[in-house]
Amino acid sequence: MFRRRLTGVLAAGVATAALLAACGGGGDDAADGPVTLKVLTWEPGGTEYWQQVKSTFEASHQDIKLDLQSVPFDKYPEVQGPYITSQSGPDVMANNAGLELFDRRGAYTPLGDKAAEINKDLVTYSGACEEFDTSKPCYGVPFSYQGNVLYYNKDVLTAAGLDPENPPATWDEFGAACDAVKKAGKTCLALGLSGTFPAYWDFPEIARNYLTEDDIRGVLNGTLSWKDPKLVQVLEKLAEITTKGWANKNAPSITMLPDGADIFQRGDAAFAGTIISDAVNWEAFGKALGDDKLGVTRWPAINPSAPLAGKFSGIEGAVYGVTKWSEKKEAGLKFITWLAGKENGELWVKYAKGQPLNKNVDPALLPESPAFKKIQELIAEPTLHAGVMLSGPEADALARGWQQVTLGQLTVDKWADQMQQALERSPTKKQGN
Amino acid sequence: MSISTAPAAEPAAATTPPAPVRRTRRFRHAREWWFGALLVLPALALAFTFKLVPLVRGVTTSFESSSGFGDSSFAGFDNYTRMFDDPMVLASFRNALLVVATLPVWIVVPLVLAVLIHQRAPGWKFFRAVYFIPYTIAPIVVGIMFRQILAPDGPINALLRTVGLEPLALEWLNGRNSALFSLVAVALWSFFGLGVMTYLAGLATIPDEVLEAAYLDGAGFWRRLFSVVVPMLRPTVAYWSVLCASGVLIWLFPLIYALTQGGPGDATMLPEYLVFLTTFQFLDRGYGSAIGIALFVFVALISVFSVRHMFKEGTRKPR
Numbered sequence: 211m212f213r214r215r216l217t218g219v220l221a222a223g224v225a226t227a228a229l230l231a232a233c234g235g236g237g238d239d240a241a242d243g244p245v246t247l248k249v250l251t252w253e254p255g256g257t258e259y260w261q262q263v264k265s266t267f268e269a270s271h272q273d274i275k276l277d278l279q280s281v282p283f284d285k286y287p288e289v290q291g292p293y294i295t296s297q298s299g300p301d302v303m304a305n306n307a308g309l310e311l312f313d314r315r316g317a318y319t320p321l322g323d324k325a326a327e328i329n330k331d332l333v334t335y336s337g338a339c340e341e342f343d344t345s346k347p348c349y350g351v352p353f354s355y356q357g358n359v360l361y362y363n364k365d366v367l368t369a370a371g372l373d374p375e376n377p378p379a380t381w382d383e384f385g386a387a388c389d390a391v392k393k394a395g396k397t398c399l400a401l402g403l404s405g406t407f408p409a410y411w412d413f414p415e416i417a418r419n420y421l422t423e424d425d426i427r428g429v430l431n432g433t434l435s436w437k438d439p440k441l442v443q444v445l446e447k448l449a450e451i452t453t454k455g456w457a458n459k460n461a462p463s464i465t466m467l468p469d470g471a472d473i474f475q476r477g478d479a480a481f482a483g484t485i486i487s488d489a490v491n492w493e494a495f496g497k498a499l500g501d502d503k504l505g506v507t508r509w510p511a512i513n514p515s516a517p518l519a520g521k522f523s524g525i526e527g528a529v530y531g532v533t534k535w536s537e538k539k540e541a542g543l544k545f546i547t548w549l550a551g552k553e554n555g556e557l558w559v560k561y562a563k564g565q566p567l568n569k570n571v572d573p574a575l576l577p578e579s580p581a582f583k584k585i586q587e588l589i590a591e592p593t594l595h596a597g598v599m600l601s602g603p604e605a606d607a608l609a610r611g612w613q614q615v616t617l618g619q620l621t622v623d624k625w626a627d628q629m630q631q632a633l634e635r636s637p638t639k640k641q642g643n
Numbered sequence: 644m645s646i647s648t649a650p651a652a653e654p655a656a657a658t659t660p661p662a663p664v665r666r667t668r669r670f671r672h673a674r675e676w677w678f679g680a681l682l683v684l685p686a687l688a689l690a691f692t693f694k695l696v697p698l699v700r701g702v703t704t705s706f707e708s709s710s711g712f713g714d715s716s717f718a719g720f721d722n723y724t725r726m727f728d729d730p731m732v733l734a735s736f737r738n739a740l741l742v743v744a745t746l747p748v749w750i751v752v753p754l755v756l757a758v759l760i761h762q763r764a765p766g767w768k769f770f771r772a773v774y775f776i777p778y779t780i781a782p783i784v785v786g787i788m789f790r791q792i793l794a795p796d797g798p799i800n801a802l803l804r805t806v807g808l809e810p811l812a813l814e815w816l817n818g819r820n821s822a823l824f825s826l827v828a829v830a831l832w833s834f835f836g837l838g839v840m841t842y843l844a845g846l847a848t849i850p851d852e853v854l855e856a857a858y859l860d861g862a863g864f865w866r867r868l869f870s871v872v873v874p875m876l877r878p879t880v881a882y883w884s885v886l887c888a889s890g891v892l893i894w895l896f897p898l899i900y901a902l903t904q905g906g907p908g909d910a911t912m913l914p915e916y917l918v919f920l921t922t923f924q925f926l927d928r929g930y931g932s933a934i935g936i937a938l939f940v941f942v943a944l945i946s947v948f949s950v951r952h953m954f955k956e957g958t959r960k961p962r
Contacts, residue, residue, distance in 0.1 A: 462908075601925070
């Protein structure tokens with residue numbers, strides 16, 4: 211009798227547990243409590259900003275909780291890779307706009323018709339779409355803007371007898387300014403070439419003088435050869451930066467961040483070409499040198515009449531999309547829609563000190579720094595960013611080639627050959643893919 | 644005295660145990676065998692799961708062609724033939740050979756230091772306290788530290804300039820050869836403590852009287868080292884040699900990552916770092932695996948001589 215009753219109780223328990231498990235199985239329609247979204251992120255903008263994202267979003271979306279899996283940026287590919295190959299893991303994740311995202315597009319749910327509606331208030335979102343074309347499938351939502359400018363130290367320019375309010379605007383003027391700065395005992399351009407970072411960022415600044423937007427799409431598709439005279443000229447001008455002695459001598463063996471930036475922040479260099487958002491930007495330099503001592507300008511033009519010479523090579527920052535395998539796609543879509551919105555744009559400005567993409571961000575919230583305001587002017591006319599069109603092997607060969615050219619171990623022609631070989635080795639640019 | 648031609652009694656019959664005893668012995672043997680197998684099984688399972696399976700998977704992947712995170716297809720020997728035309732792969736293996744050429748330094752330097760500590764040379768107490776510290780610092784931290792130390796305006800060059808050796812104050816990480824050998828020197832600094840500890844453990848087995856007798860016979864430090872210590876420490880030297888031969892290329896990875904990222908150019912590019920770049924940065928898994936397998940064969944070829952030597956030492960009967 212007792213055994214039968216015990217069996218009955220156990221069976222009821224098992225049935226109840228099974229029912230609960232089924233209900234809590236993670237579908238979108240969970241009626242018993244909020245849906246928990248797993249978000250894989252490298253926390254662009256910093257931890258404080260992401261804590262604000264979590265608390266602000268959850269406050270306005272009682273039905274969704276965020277479970278942030280934060281991974282350092284340099285470890286991110288190692289963590290994300292296995293998720294993608296096993297088609298499991300987070301509901302929402304991120305990749306940098308451009309080729310990095312396109313390489314992984316199979317892991318994201320295309321936004322379809324909703325892309326235009328979600329991103330309607332953004333300055334641009336083409337970096338989240340195939341071939342930078344918003345009429346083609348888009349895979350996520352950006353909210354930050356990135357690109358490269360030339361920061362300069364007004365005191366160093368003044369000491370070299372230059373006018374800090376009129377920094378060099380052309381390549382020749384820049385060369386003359388460098389001669390003056392060197393005579394004054396300082397480095398002209400603080401540069402660190404170890405790693406792909408500076409080559410990847412500086413390449414578009416030169417490329418704008420020779421390439422059209424169609425050419426840049428050719429770089430993306432792998433149809434523009436590195437032996438093309440236009441690209442060879444770009445490499446020649448990149449080489450000049452170091453072979454003419456404009457940069458610090460140890461550039462090939464140090465990194466731009468933090469080593470190259472340190473040279474500039476110490477006040478030992480007149481110029482530093484680096485990014486506008488995230489790590490080491492106008493805010494860090496302003497703190498180190500004083501906001502009033504920090505100037506911002508466009509990279510000097512080589513061919514001022516070139517159609518893209520006066521534009522800004524900009525690229526959306528991290529793009530967040532809903533994973534293909536997520537069972538909570540609706541909640542994921544709500545989250546990324548919110549990321550593209552004004553509320554998050556304002557958090558991005560306030561806590562990450564970054565450039566927002568949302569056009570409706572309250573201007574009163576924008577930082578007062580003169581450098582930030584100048585950047586706002588420069589980014590007003592954007593064009594495609596040639597750097598993010600490079601595949602991994604191309605970016606690597608660009609950086610290593612620049613190091614070798616600087617050390618006199620390689621000619622520009624051989625560098626172009628190596629770039630072409632790197633293009634042919636790029637699995638994501640194989641023709642016919 | 645007469646010689647009997649009668650067959651002698653079989654002594655074996657006298658020593659053959661009765662059947663129940665034989666059964667008990669066989670049962671005991673079987674039980675010991677199974678017990679031994681049971682003890683070995685976890686190690687075998689771990690080796691199978693974490694060594695053999697990834698190795699087989701690596702070999703399989705090396706015959707595949709992949710594009711980003713998309714599906715892969717069978718590529719035959721394409722990835723292997725590609726390596727012969729890839730200047731970066733060739734440069735990485737050329738650098739690997741240069742690193743392997745430094746093996747004698749890896750073997751001798753810790754040995755000399757261990758003998759100095761063992762023989763209580765002046766300052767031995769201090770060295771005994773600190774020699775292992777570099778090994779306890781994470782290699783990635785060592786890399787970051789030495790980025791500052793080896794900087795053109797860093798402490799090493801400052802010291803050289805102070806003592807009047809300005810011409811030796813190089814840009815250590817900027818030159819084609821200086822970068823690779825600086826990297827090896829940093830790795831040696833990081834790992835020599837393990838070698839010293841290994842040798843000290845071996846030296847503890849040499850009776851003090853032997854070294855004292857050599858000392859009283861007038862043998863100097865180097866004579867004692869090469870005529871007494873090294874012959875008696877042969878198994879330990881062989882063990883450390885195998886460890887270095889198989890590890891030296893792999894130990895360098897975190898240092899390359901933190902110090903040079905394989906540059907300038909391809910000056911410090913080693914196969915393991917290239918595997919990482921090709922697989923995770925270039926998203927070319929098949930080709931990355933093929934380079935990895937080539938590295939495996941390279942290290943196996945280098946290690947095989949040392950392993951053979953160690954095996955002979957281990958199986959040599961005591962005289």
